[in-house]
Amino acid sequence: MTAMSFAAPKAQTNTGDRPFPGVLRNARYVYVASYDGDQFNPNLLSEDRLAIAAVEESIQKWGKLMLVYRPSEADIVILVQSRPSEDVLAVYDGRTPGGQYLWRAMGRDGLQSGETPLVTSFEKGFEGVQPKSGK
Numbered sequence: 348m349t350a351m352s353f354a355a356p357k358a359q360t361n362t363g364d365r366p367f368p369g370v371l372r373n374a375r376y377v378y379v380a381s382y383d384g385d386q387f388n389p390n391l392l393s394e395d396r397l398a399i400a401a402v403e404e405s406i407q408k409w410g411k412l413m414l415v416y417r418p419s420e421a422d423i424v425i426l427v428q429s430r431p432s433e434d435v436l437a438v439y440d441g442r443t444p445g446g447q448y449l450w451r452a453m454g455r456d457g458l459q460s461g462e463t464p465l466v467t468s469f470e471k472g473f474e475g476v477q478p479k480s481g482k
Contacts, residue, residue, distance in 0.1 A: 367472030368449045371423060371438065374473075377412045378421035378441065379403050382428050398429035398458040402436065405466040411473065418444070425469075427458055434458040436465040 379402050380386070381395035402425060406412055415421050421441035426448075428435040434457035437448040450472060457465035 367476055369476045370440070371449060371473060372476045372478075374422040374441075375413060376415045376420055376422045376441070377406060377425055378415050378418045378423075379406070379425045379427065380418070382426050382435075392429075394429040395427065397460060398427045398434065401458055401460045401463050402427055402466055404460070405463045405470075409466075409470055411470070423449075429458050434465060436469060438469065 379399050381388075381391055381399055383395060384391050386396050386399045403414055406414060412423075418424055418441060424439040424441045426435075426437050426439065433453050433455055435451065435453050436458065437451040439448055440446055450469070452465045452468045454465055457463065
């Protein structure tokens with residue numbers, strides 16, 4: 348019975364039952380940071396710095412949002428936290444600093460360089476609230 352619990356797939360994400368909010372449909376600009384500060388903060392853990400870089404790289408490759416480097420310019424703010432036990436990616440309204448997160452995903456090894464399943468979950472949710480084209 349115990350062996351079964353260790354057979355879970357790596358990087359399983361947990362977004363709960365919370366749907367992706369439609370208010371994010373019009374977002375175009377995104378700022379990425381850690382809960383402990385931006386990537387240039389000298390006190391930031393290296394794991395969080397690497398997570399920020401991995402998320403930014405994934406967003407750039409995806410091409411649906413434009414990265415900005417000042418939170419005041421962002422429609423949405425993505426905050427990340429990378430720990431050995433679990434990674435977190437949360438999306439906040441860029442116009443309401445300090446507010447409740449709009450969407451969040453958590454999972455082990457979810458923000459690693461090269462493979463970012465938490466960002467993939469975000470991208471799928473974002474695309475799911477976009478208007479359907481008439482194709």
